[in-house]
Amino acid sequence: MRVLVVEDDRMIAKGLHTALKQDGYAVDGVSDGASAAAALRSSRFDLVLLDLGLPERDGLEVLRELRSRGDATPVIIVTARDDVQSRIQGLDAGADDYIVKPFDLDEVAARMRSVLRRAAGRGDPYIRHRGITLDPVSHAVERDGVPVVLSAHEFAVLEALMQRPGAVLSRAQLEDRLYGWSEGIESNAVEVYVHGLRRKLGNDAIRTLRGVGYFVPKD
Amino acid sequence: MISIRTRLLMALLAVVIATSLLAGLLTYRRVFAETSTLFDYQLRQMALSLRSQIPMAPRLELPPDQADADFVIQIWDPYGTRVYFSRPGLPLINATTLGYADVRVAGEAWRTYGLQTLEGVIQIAQPLRVREAFARGAALRAVIPLLLLLPILGAAIVGVVGSGLSPLRRLATEVQRRDVHSLMPVATERLPQEVAPLVDALNRLLLRLHAAFQAQRAFVADAAHELRSPLTAVRLELQLLDRAPDENARREARTNLGAAVERAIHLVEQLLTLARSDPREEAGAWSRISLEQAAADGIADANSLAQARRIDLGLEAEPAAVQGDPEALRILVRNLVDNAVRYTPEGGQVRVSTRDQASGATLEVVDTGPGIPPPDRERAFDRFYRRSNAAEGGSGLGLAIVKAIADRHAAEIRLDDATGGGLRVTVTFPRPDLRGPH
Numbered sequence: 001m002r003v004l005v006v007e008d009d010r011m012i013a014k015g016l017h018t019a020l021k022q023d024g025y026a027v028d029g030v031s032d033g034a035s036a037a038a039a040l041r042s043s044r045f046d047l048v049l050l051d052l053g054l055p056e057r058d059g060l061e062v063l064r065e066l067r068s069r070g071d072a073t074p075v076i077i078v079t080a081r082d083d084v085q086s087r088i089q090g091l092d093a094g095a096d097d098y099i100v101k102p103f104d105l106d107e108v109a110a111r112m113r114s115v116l117r118r119a120a121g122r123g124d125p126y127i128r129h130r131g132i133t134l135d136p137v138s139h140a141v142e143r144d145g146v147p148v149v150l151s152a153h154e155f156a157v158l159e160a161l162m163q164r165p166g167a168v169l170s171r172a173q174l175e176d177r178l179y180g181w182s183e184g185i186e187s188n189a190v191e192v193y194v195h196g197l198r199r200k201l202g203n204d205a206i207r208t209l210r211g212v213g214y215f216v217p218k219d
Numbered sequence: 220m221i222s223i224r225t226r227l228l229m230a231l232l233a234v235v236i237a238t239s240l241l242a243g244l245l246t247y248r249r250v251f252a253e254t255s256t257l258f259d260y261q262l263r264q265m266a267l268s269l270r271s272q273i274p275m276a277p278r279l280e281l282p283p284d285q286a287d288a289d290f291v292i293q294i295w296d297p298y299g300t301r302v303y304f305s306r307p308g309l310p311l312i313n314a315t316t317l318g319y320a321d322v323r324v325a326g327e328a329w330r331t332y333g334l335q336t337l338e339g340v341i342q343i344a345q346p347l348r349v350r351e352a353f354a355r356g357a358a359l360r361a362v363i364p365l366l367l368l369l370p371i372l373g374a375a376i377v378g379v380v381g382s383g384l385s386p387l388r389r390l391a392t393e394v395q396r397r398d399v400h401s402l403m404p405v406a407t408e409r410l411p412q413e414v415a416p417l418v419d420a421l422n423r424l425l426l427r428l429h430a431a432f433q434a435q436r437a438f439v440a441d442a443a444h445e446l447r448s449p450l451t452a453v454r455l456e457l458q459l460l461d462r463a464p465d466e467n468a469r470r471e472a473r474t475n476l477g478a479a480v481e482r483a484i485h486l487v488e489q490l491l492t493l494a495r496s497d498p499r500e501e502a503g504a505w506s507r508i509s510l511e512q513a514a515a516d517g518i519a520d521a522n523s524l525a526q527a528r529r530i531d532l533g534l535e536a537e538p539a540a541v542q543g544d545p546e547a548l549r550i551l552v553r554n555l556v557d558n559a560v561r562y563t564p565e566g567g568q569v570r571v572s573t574r575d576q577a578s579g580a581t582l583e584v585v586d587t588g589p590g591i592p593p594p595d596r597e598r599a600f601d602r603f604y605r606r607s608n609a610a611e612g613g614s615g616l617g618l619a620i621v622k623a624i625a626d627r628h629a630a631e632i633r634l635d636d637a638t639g640g641g642l643r644v645t646v647t648f649p650r651p652d653l654r655g656p657h
Contacts, residue, residue, distance in 0.1 A: 009448050011479055015455035018471075022464065080447040102451035105458040 001116065001156065002026040002177045004045045006036040006062070007078070008054050012101075016049065019105050021180075024139060024152045028180045033057025040066050044176065045073055046119075047112055052079040052090065060093050067094035074115045078103060113137060120163050127162045129216060132201060134162055141201075148200050153178055157193045161206060166218035168209050190214075224380045231376050235369060243362035251354035255330075258350055259319060262332035262343045265290065273302070273338035291329075291344040302339065315342040386410050390418065402429040438602070442490050445603050445615065449483035489616040492550055493602070493623060508545045510580045510648070511536035511573045517552025518571055525560045525569065532560065535572035539580035541648040543628045551624040552582065554617040555644055559586035562642070580648045587641040596634045621646075 003025045007013040013029050020027045028045070030036045034056040040048070048066075052059035063075055076097040077090045087098050096115045099108060113136050117125060127134040133142045139155050141148045150158065160169060160177050171190045178189070186192075194206055194214055206214055273294055293315070294303035315333040316322075317340075322329050328347040333340060386409070393405045404422040407415060456476035463469035511534075518534055525532040541548070552571070559569040567587040574581050591599050598604050600622040603615040621644075625632050630648045637643040 009452065011452035011475065011482065012448065012455060015452060015459055015475065018459055018468070019455070019462075022459075022462065022468075080444055080451075101447045102454045105455060105462075 001046045001159065002028070002044070002180075003112070004036070004039055004043075004048045005029040006031075006033075006048065006054065006059065007051045008032060009051075016108075019109075023109055024156050026156075026176070026178055026180045026183075031055075033059060033062050036062045037065055040071070040073070046177065047116060048073055048075045049078050049108075049112075050075050050095070052077060052081055052086070060089065063090075063093045063095060072119075074119045076108075076111060076115055078108070110137075127159065129162050129165050130205075130219070132158075132162070132205065134159060143201050150200065151193075151196070153189070154193045154196050154200075157190065158197055158201075158206075161214060161216045165216045168213045168215045170213035173213065223384065224377065227380050228373060228376050232369065232373060235365070235372060239362050239365040242365065243358040246361040247354045247358035250357035251350060254350045254353045258330065258345060259332070262290075262319075262330065262345060263334075265292070265343045266332050266334040266341045269294070269341050269343075270334065270336050270338075273336060273341065289346050289349050293342045293344070294339055295342075296339040297337075315340060321347075383411070386414055390414065394421065397425065399432060402426075402432070438494075441602055446483070446486060449479060449486055452479035453483060455479075486616070489620065493616055493620050505543055506545070507540050507542055508548070510539040510541050510548070510582060513541075513545055513548035514552050514571055514573050514582060516549040517554075518556055520549070520553040521556040521560060524557060528560060528563070528565050530560050530563055530565070531568045532556065533568075533570055535570065537572070537574045539573045539575040541580045541628070541630075543648070547624045547627065551621050551646070552584075554621050555582075555584040555646075558617045559584050559588065559642065559644075562586065563588035567641075576647075578647055579650045582646045582648075583643060585637040585641060585643045587637075587639070590636055590640060590642045591634055599634060600632075 001024070003020055005013055005016050005020070005027060007016065007029065008031045010031070013031065017027050017029055025047075028039065028043070030039050031054075033054040036050070036054070036059070037057060040062070050059045050063060054062075059077065059079070063077075066073065066075070074096045075094065076099060077095045078099045078101065079086070079090070080101045081087075081090075082100040090098050096118070097111050099111060113125070116136070117123075125136070127136065131144045134155075135141070136159065139150070139152070141150050141155065141158070156178055157174055160174060174190045194208075197206055205216070207217055208214055269292065273296070290305070291309060292303065292305040293301060295315075296302050315331065317333040317335055320331045320333070322331055322344075329344045330347055330350070331342055331344040333342045390405065390410070397403070397405075402425045404425055405418055407418050407422070410418055453476065456472050456479050460469060460472040460476060463472050514534055514536060518532060522532060556569060556571060563569060563586045569587075570583075570585045572583045572585075574583070600618050602619045604618070622632060625646055628648060630646050633645045633647075635643050635645075
């Protein structure tokens with residue numbers, strides 16, 4: 001899961017970055033409205049945490065532009081503007097949720113999961129498919145009721161593939177979800193994680209479409 | 220408390236009474252003078268009319284009307300024997316003065332007229348109280364109607380003053396309705412001309428109060444809003460500390476938590492400084508102080524941050540005197556230098572100088588940072604204004620504090636480009652001798 005953090009306060013941005021990485025997200029950060037708009041135009045994110053009071057361009061403006069392009073990327077506003085009018089404005093501008101500073105990290109994490117779940121069209125907080133159950137909160141995975149221990153990166157690859165069974169994700173798309181801009185990517189990392197997953201969950205759990213990418217069989 | 224009504228009533232009544240008494244006195248004197256002339260004439264006429272009747276003096280009969288006026292007639296023959304006395308029994312003068320005279324007999328004042336004829340001397344006398352009674356009567360007739368008018372006048376004054384003061388009572392009710400939440404100006408229509416200046420002044424005061432309350436509310440709202448960011452950082456780092464997976468992460472979170480707390484403290488301190496530099500709150504007596512000393516103190520305060528950011532900080536001091544609050548000026552310098560140090564990239568330069576110029580003592584702070592583009596310079600003094608490239612920990616209050624202190628000292632601040640890029644801040648103080656003790 002790749003998250004864009006738009007926050008002009010360096011301390012808060014840094015803290016969010018650390019927390020989200022601990023939760024297994026790939027995190028990118030920008031500190032002003034213009035850079036946020038540019039990043040959203042050029043890259044694909046699973047979720048955006050958006051501050052409103054930004055230099056250069058206001059967060060609401062960035063959000064409206066994103067929505068006017070028809071881009072449905074989930075956006076959670078994280079701001080110090082706590083008045084009802086601002087909340088209404090933010091949600092009506094296309095935000096999926098609205099969090100007021102100072103926030104609680106666990107609550108931010110829960111709201112992010114809730115928004116991601118809805119974006120994936122799931123009501124169930126667990127992702128279940130063909131005997132595999134995946135808990136996005138605890139990162140616990142079970143195969144036919146038996147717990148399986150996965151590394152953070154293995155979990156991220158499995159989660160990405162299980163979001164939409166049958167859909168093929170390329171190596172580049174998977175790398176996008178695993179790493180932020182600043183992180184170095186090893187060339188065969190994705191193959192290593194897929195190999196690990198097949199070893200732990202069974203060879204049939206993830207299939208390869210040669211020259212295209214990986215997918216979880218639909219049934 | 221002085222009641223306008225009572226004062227007016229007392230003053231008007233006193234004037235009316237004094238006027239009445241004066242009128243009475245004048246009437247008395249005029250009537251007394253007039254009756255005196257008339258009676259004097261009558262005395263003489265009587266004497267003259269009696270001239271031919273001296274020989275038959277003993278059988279003389281007086282006309283009854285003259286008896287009323289208390290005339291007393293005495294006639295003496297040429298040998299000095301009194302041959303006639305109209306009121307025997309009265310102790311009256313045995314000798315007489317010719318012509319008019321005022322005499323006093325047995326405690327009573329008399330007016331006399333003596334006439335010398337061949338057959339003897341005739342004297343007509345009249346007590347002065349007759350004339351006084353006339354004059355008194357006339358004076359009373361003049362005064363009494365005036366005194367009878369007094370109660371009516373008093374009632375009228377009470378009524379008129381009462382209705383004249385009713386706009387004041389209305390005004391008082393209006394003003395009583397004002398409080399912190401409604402500082403609407405008082406309506407000026409239907410107010411007497413005399414009260415209008417008071418109401419105008421009151422309305423101006425209400426406007427100023429309203430503005431002050433608004434500013435206060437805005438400040439508190441801004442402050443609360445701005446405190447959220449450092450507090451968010453504190454909470455965030457605290458939670459990161461709780462969930463840190465290893466010792467490294469824990470150490471980093473602890474360091475960041477410390478920085479976040481420092482930042483919150485810094486913001487609170489700056490807020491306090493700003494509140495204390497309120498122009499209405501006059502701190503201590505102002506003295507003539509040296510600007511270069513304040514500059515040196517302020518630089519010393521900001522030195523540790525400059526060291527941490529490896530910034531070359533220096534002072535070029537030329538003696539310059541200003542009239543002011545030394546502590547406030549030190550804070551002013553500290554904030555200017557602090558700002559310059561925060562915005563200047565590491566390894567840059569910040570130069571502070573003081574000069575004594577014809578226009579007044581000046582303080583200049585020049586940095587090698589990015590400067591402030593001209594359109595943003597006005598806003599730079601706003602509370603919580605921050606440039607997008609601010610280093611960590613700025614409160615956004617530094618220049619607002621500088622502005623507040625400069626305003627208190629009637630000093631002027633100019634922001635412009637330093638030669639070779641960067642920001643130059645110039646603070647010009649008025650000449651100390653042009654300002655009275657504050």
